[in-house]
Amino acid sequence: MESSEEDRGEPLSRMAEWRDVTPLPQDDGPNPVVPIAYKEEFRETMDYFRAIYKADERSPRALRLTQRAIHLNHGNYTVWHFRRLVLEALNTDLDEELDFIQRIASSNSKNYQLWHHRRWVIERLGSNARAKELHLIKNILSLDAKNYHAWSHRQWVLQALGGWEDELDYCQQLLEQDIFNNSAWNQKYFVVTRSPFLGGLTAMRASEVRYSVEAVVANPNNECPWRYLRGLYKDDIESLVNNREISSVCSKVINTKNNYIFALKMLLDLLCYGFQPCQEFRDAVVALWTSDTHPLDPDLATAICDILEHVDSLRASYWIWRKNKLPVAA
Amino acid sequence: MESLTSPTVTQRDQLLVEQQVFSLFKTFYNMPPSSQSFMLELQRENHVEYLTNGLKQLGPSFCVLDANRPWICYWILHSIALMDEFVDPELEDNTIDFLSRCEDPNGGYGGGPGQMPHLATTYAAVNSLVTLGGDKALSSVNREKLYSFMQQMKDASGGFRMHDGGEIDVRACYTAISVASLLNILDDKLVQNVGNYILSCQTYEGGISGEPGSEAHGGYTFCGLATMILINEVDRLDLSSLIDWVVFRQGVEGGFQGRTNKLVDGCYSFWQGGIFALIKRLNSTKGERSIPLGDGEDSDPESPRTTASSDATEEGLNKDLSQDDSHSQKDHHDTSSRVNVADIGHNSSKGHAKVNPLFNSLALQQYILLCSQDLNGGLRDKPGKSRDHYHTCYCLSGLSVCQRSWLEDEDAPPLPHAVLGPYSNLLEPIHPLYNVVLDRYQEAHEFYTSS
Numbered sequence: 001m002e003s004s005e006e007d008r009g010e011p012l013s014r015m016a017e018w019r020d021v022t023p024l025p026q027d028d029g030p031n032p033v034v035p036i037a038y039k040e041e042f043r044e045t046m047d048y049f050r051a052i053y054k055a056d057e058r059s060p061r062a063l064r065l066t067q068r069a070i071h072l073n074h075g076n077y078t079v080w081h082f083r084r085l086v087l088e089a090l091n092t093d094l095d096e097e098l099d100f101i102q103r104i105a106s107s108n109s110k111n112y113q114l115w116h117h118r119r120w121v122i123e124r125l126g127s128n129a130r131a132k133e134l135h136l137i138k139n140i141l142s143l144d145a146k147n148y149h150a151w152s153h154r155q156w157v158l159q160a161l162g163g164w165e166d167e168l169d170y171c172q173q174l175l176e177q178d179i180f181n182n183s184a185w186n187q188k189y190f191v192v193t194r195s196p197f198l199g200g201l202t203a204m205r206a207s208e209v210r211y212s213v214e215a216v217v218a219n220p221n222n223e224c225p226w227r228y229l230r231g232l233y234k235d236d237i238e239s240l241v242n243n244r245e246i247s248s249v250c251s252k253v254i255n256t257k258n259n260y261i262f263a264l265k266m267l268l269d270l271l272c273y274g275f276q277p278c279q280e281f282r283d284a285v286v287a288l289w290t291s292d293t294h295p296l297d298p299d300l301a302t303a304i305c306d307i308l309e310h311v312d313s314l315r316a317s318y319w320i321w322r323k324n325k326l327p328v329a330a
Numbered sequence: 331m332e333s334l335t336s337p338t339v340t341q342r343d344q345l346l347v348e349q350q351v352f353s354l355f356k357t358f359y360n361m362p363p364s365s366q367s368f369m370l371e372l373q374r375e376n377h378v379e380y381l382t383n384g385l386k387q388l389g390p391s392f393c394v395l396d397a398n399r400p401w402i403c404y405w406i407l408h409s410i411a412l413m414d415e416f417v418d419p420e421l422e423d424n425t426i427d428f429l430s431r432c433e434d435p436n437g438g439y440g441g442g443p444g445q446m447p448h449l450a451t452t453y454a455a456v457n458s459l460v461t462l463g464g465d466k467a468l469s470s471v472n473r474e475k476l477y478s479f480m481q482q483m484k485d486a487s488g489g490f491r492m493h494d495g496g497e498i499d500v501r502a503c504y505t506a507i508s509v510a511s512l513l514n515i516l517d518d519k520l521v522q523n524v525g526n527y528i529l530s531c532q533t534y535e536g537g538i539s540g541e542p543g544s545e546a547h548g549g550y551t552f553c554g555l556a557t558m559i560l561i562n563e564v565d566r567l568d569l570s571s572l573i574d575w576v577v578f579r580q581g582v583e584g585g586f587q588g589r590t591n592k593l594v595d596g597c598y599s600f601w602q603g604g605i606f607a608l609i610k611r612l613n614s615t616k617g618e619r620s621i622p623l624g625d626g627e628d629s630d631p632e633s634p635r636t637t638a639s640s641d642a643t644e645e646g647l648n649k650d651l652s653q654d655d656s657h658s659q660k661d662h663h664d665t666s667s668r669v670n671v672a673d674i675g676h677n678s679s680k681g682h683a684k685v686n687p688l689f690n691s692l693a694l695q696q697y698i699l700l701c702s703q704d705l706n707g708g709l710r711d712k713p714g715k716s717r718d719h720y721h722t723c724y725c726l727s728g729l730s731v732c733q734r735s736w737l738e739d740e741d742a743p744p745l746p747h748a749v750l751g752p753y754s755n756l757l758e759p760i761h762p763l764y765n766v767v768l769d770r771y772q773e774a775h776e777f778y779t780s781s
Contacts, residue, residue, distance in 0.1 A: 027431050027443040031424040033385050034402040036392045046396075050444055076397040078446040081495055116497045145339065146592065148545065155543045180340035182590040186545040189534055194543070223578060223590050231534025314693060317686050318577045 006064040007071075009041055012048050017061060023047030024054060042072050053082055058089035067100065074104060080113045084120055094121050098129070102136065109140050115149040119156060130161040138170070145174055146183045155190055164195040179215055185224040189231055205232050205239075213249050221259040226266055241275045254284040261312050264288075264304050271301040272327065301326050340591050347593050350713050351583045351701055358700055370699050370751030372729075373707065377722065378415045380707030381406045384719055385421055397441030400432055400454040405723035407461045411767045412726045412757045417462075426467050429455045437475030447479055448493040453505035456512060460766050460774040468777045477515045480506050488523025499540040500531050504553030508764055511560050512771075514778040525563035528554045532567055535590065536575030546575060548588040548601040555608055556763050564612060576605050577688060584693035585701065585712075595711045596702035596721050599694055599728025600765065606689050607731045607740075607762035614683070614738045682742040687735035695732045695750035698725050727765055730757040740768055 005015060012018045025047055028035065038046075049069045052062045066083035069076060087097065101118050108114070122129050137154045140147055158164055168191050174184040192204045209232060215225035233240035240246065247270060253263035267281065277300055288307055289296045297303045305323035309316045337345065358369055385406050388395075395402060403425055410417055417425075431443040432455060438447025439455035459467040483490045483506065490502040503524055510516040530542040531554055537546025538554035555572065558564040579586045579602050586598035702709045702725045708717030709725035733749050733756055734740060740759040749756050761771040 024444075029424075029427050029431050029443075031420075031427070032431075033421060033425045033428045034388055034399050034406070035386075036388045036396055036399075037390050038393055038396075039390050042390075042393050042396075053444075073393055073396050075394060076441070076445070077448060077493055077496065078397065078440065078444075081446060081493065084495065112492075112497060119497075120495075146589070148540070148547065152541055152544045155541075159543075178338035178340050180338055180591045182592070183545055186533065186535075190543050227535045227575075227590065234534055314580060314582070314690050315577055317690065318573075318688050320686070321688055 004064045004067075006061075006068045011041075012044055012065075018048065021048060021051050024050035026050065045069050045072055049079060049082075053078070056085075058086045060090065062086050063090060063092070070104065074108050074111045075113060077113050080117050084117070094125050095129075097121050098125075098132075105140065109144065109147055110149060112149065115153050118153065122157065123160070127161045130157065130163050133157050133161075134163050141174070145178060145181050148183075151183050151187060154187070159194070164191065164197050167191045167195065168198070175215075179219060180222055180224060182224050185228050189228065201232065201234075202236075208232055209243065209245055213245055216249055216253065216262075219259075220253045220256070220263060221261070223262060226262045229266070230269070237273045241270055241273050246270075247275065247277075247281070251281050251284045254288065257288060260288070261308065264308055264311075268301055268304045268308070268322070271304070299326075343593060344591075347712060348582065351594075351697075354700060354713060355696075367752065370755070372413075372699065372751065372755040372757075373703060373705060374413050374415070374754075376705065376707035377709070377726075378410060378413060378707075380704075380717070381409050381719065381722065382417070382421075385417070385425075397445060397448075398451065398454075399442045400429060400439055400451045400458060401441075402719055403429065403458040404454040404461070405719040407458050408766065409719070409723045409726050411461050411770065412730055412760070414758050422462050422464075422467070425458065425462060426470055429458060430470050433470075433472065434479070435475070437472060437477070437479030446493050448496070449480075449483060449490060449502050449505040449509075450492060452476070452479075453509050456509045457764065457766050460512060460764075461770050463770050463773050465777070468774055469781075471513060473513050473515050473778075476509070476513065480510060480515075480520055484520065486523075488525070488527035490524075500528060500538060500550045500554045500557070501540065503528060504557045507557045507560050512764055512766075512774060512778070514775075516560070521561045524561055525558060525566055528558055529566055532572070536568065536571035536573075537579075537589075538572070545589055548576075548579060548586065548598045548605075551576065552601045552604055552608075555605055559608060559612065560763060569609070569612075572605075573609060573688060576602055580689055580694065583701065584690070584695075584697035586694070593712070594697070596698060596709060596728070597711065597724035599698055599702075600724040600731065603689065603694060603728040603731045604762050604765070606687055606735060607760075609688065610685060610735070610738065611762065613685070683738035684736055685738050687732075689735070691732040691735040691748070692750055695729060698729050698732070699751055699755070726757060727760060729755075730760050731762065733757060734759055 005017070006012070013023070023044065045065070045068050049065055052065055063083065063086045066079050066086065069079045070083070073079075087094070098118070098121055101114060101121070104114055122133055134154070134157060137150050137157070140150045144150075158167065168188070171184050171188040171191060174181055175188070178184070192198060192208060193201050198204055209229065212225040212229045212232070215222065216229075229246055230240070233243075246266070250263045250267045250270070254260045254267070264285070267275075267277075267285075271277065282300055285300060285303055285307065286296055289303070297306060302323055305319045305326070309319040309323075312319065358366060361369065384402065388402070392402075407417065407425070429439065432439045432441070432445070432451070434440060434447040436447070438449070439452045440447050441451045456471060459471060480490070482494070483492075483502070485491055485498050487498065489498040489500075490506045491498050492502045496502075506520065507516065507524065510520055528538065531539045531544075531550065533539050533544075533546040535546040537548070538551040539546055540550045551572065555564070555567070558567055579588070579590075579598070581587055581594050583594045585594040585596060586602035587594050588598050588601070698709070701713050702711075702721065704710055704717040708719070709722045710717045711721055733744050734742075736748050737744060740761065744756065746753050759768045760766065761768050764771060766774075
């Protein structure tokens with residue numbers, strides 16, 4: 001969008017084009033609370049906006065005015081809403097609108113209104129906008145790989161316009177850069193469960209387990225792959241319990257006697273789901289217990305709760321609560 | 331750290347925060363006891379001054395919150411109420427007047443006079459008025475119009491739009507349902523399908539996301555859980571996986587993070603910490619009544635009992651801090667003093683049942699008092715960040731939750747060792763579903779159920 005006279009921050013009262021408009025001051029009342037000491041440009045712009053908004057004037061100058069108002073406060077949802085009404089009335093080129101949003105996003109990518117506006121525009125542009133949009137979101141994520149709005153928007157674009165084909169690879173790329181990025185793991189789950197190009201959760205499970213187990217081995221203290229593994233078996237506890245890869249990575253990590261909290265926790269969960277541990281698991285857990293005065297409880301799940309109460313002492317209350325909820329040993 | 335490769339962004343950012351926080355803690359431990367006492371004090375006067383000043387005047391940089399002014403009112407008024415301090419009656423009147431100018435003639439409140447009504451600012455405005463209390467404030471809400479505004483915001487998916495043509499998410503559901511419940515205008519039409527929408531937002535991690543598919547997040551988890559409780563569908567959630575997720579959001583710093591592997595932030599003291607207050611209520615009312623709120627089926631009051639302090643052991647502060655031990659009491663799940671919790675807050679004479687908080691209350695209090703306080707007034711996200719009214723509100727709300735986390739009843743007096751620092755740090759109890767001070771909730775509840 002070309003820079004307009006309104007963009008240059010000059011007083012609207014001095015512009016010929018706005019002469020016919022009587023600015024409408026804010027009805028703050030005589031003694032407002034939380035009053036903001038508006039700068040003159042802000043106050044004046046909003047006074048003119050109020051006038052145009054009240055008159056419901058959907059004109060080119062109204063459009064320019066909303067741009068000026070948005071620049072002064074990205075969070076004014078009333079202005080954004082009115083801008084949409086004006087865009088519709090004027091049947092404006094929405095590709096240019098995307099550029100406008102992008103310029104705003106560069107200074108503030110965590111603003112609800114901006115992203116919502118973007119969705120509105122993309123909805124109207126349709127699948128032609130898809131590639132460019134996915135690319136833009138990638139750029140924003142390259143600056144902040146966990147931007148919540150960007151990720152939600154990305155998911156919306158995929159569901160509304162498609163583009164799933166490269167998404168799993170993209171997740172993998174992000175995870176290569178930062179295996180601790182939970183947003184990327186979440187996106188992975190999203191793709192695996194919803195992509196029309198993959199077979200669905202059950203079909204993808206084996207490869208996803210393998211990937212997650214590798215991630216666990218590389219960083220056993222990384223919560224992400226552990227939760228992801230559990231998530232892969234959301235509605236199929238039996239298969240989780242029977243998966244040798246998962247139970248054996250638990251004992252593998254426990255045996256290192258290092259960074260084993262999540263491994264112990266997973267083993268505890270498995271036991272609660274009915275996992276029947278063989279001796280190697282008992283041995284691994286017993287090996288962690290160094291106290292001579294207090295013998296480890298013969299029930300493995302109870303023993304794990306006791307260990308966790310001590311090694312994850314921040315969450316001691318939780319582990320005591322888990323212990324009290326354990327199914328009574330047969 | 332295990333990995334031999336160079337640290338990732340997550341690891342690096344986390345390490346920086348840990349270093350800052352632990353250096354603060356180390357300085358604290360090495361102080362003489364008198365200095366330590368001072369550091370653990372809630373700087374009430376300074377906080378109240380900071381807050382009251384904000385209510386009276388805000389600088390030009392606040393223009394970015396020009397569409398959020400009812401929120402600023404709520405953050406300030408609620409914080410002051412938590413500290414049981416007073417707002418000048420003139421300022422109170424001015425607030426009522428100001429908020430009425432934010433009210434849209436067709437219902438709902440906008441971010442400022444003349445702005446479109448918005449569910450979040452409606453929530454903030456109503457909570458502000460409830461916090462102010464009194465007939466004038468409470469009667470100033472046009473409930474009929476507000477109901478029709480909410481109806482218009484209702485979406486077929488079951489969720490709510492924040493404003494006309496606005497975004498749909500779990501936050502919008504919470505703000506709508508919370509306000510409707512508080513004002514006693516909640517009905518089947520508003521509630522329909524909300525549960526389905528929120529259920530679709532519980533992720534594989536156990537927490538709740540803003541929209542279906544997004545990442546589990548503390549703010550949305552609070553909103554989702556509170557909403558499900560308010561509409562009496564909480565059992566549809568997988569509560570054990572939700573609890574499992576949220577307990578792991580508490581970090582070595584003592585504070586909570588909003589999402590897995592993200593940084594600690596003082597505001598999650600409430601969004602995440604408050605979840606435990608909600609769960610606690612559920613555990614106490616389970617099996618006794620299905621609707622935790624409602625009109626008083628007020629039974630005969632239980633004979634008052636004093637809180638048994640003999641069972642609790644006084645643990646040394648340094649021990650707690652240095653070992654990061656939870657304050658475990660041996661008498662958890664004390665069912666002998668189980669009360670009929672008809673409506674928490676309605677029945678003033680009850681027994682004082684004790685529970686064990688599922689999170690580490692003292693560790694969180696330590697984070698709030700030592701890391702979030704700005705000694706000049708106000709509270710913040712983390713050391714190095716600036717104070718603001720939002721963080722002041724939610725850090726203090728979280729602190730209130732912590733102090734009462736060993737008690738089943740929100741309005742029972744906490745034991746001294748439940749309160750980190752001097753007992754004068756004690757804040758007013760909140761109603762965890764709405765995050766308003768409990769006795770203000772009670773007044774509003776009476777007002778809106780009788781009128």
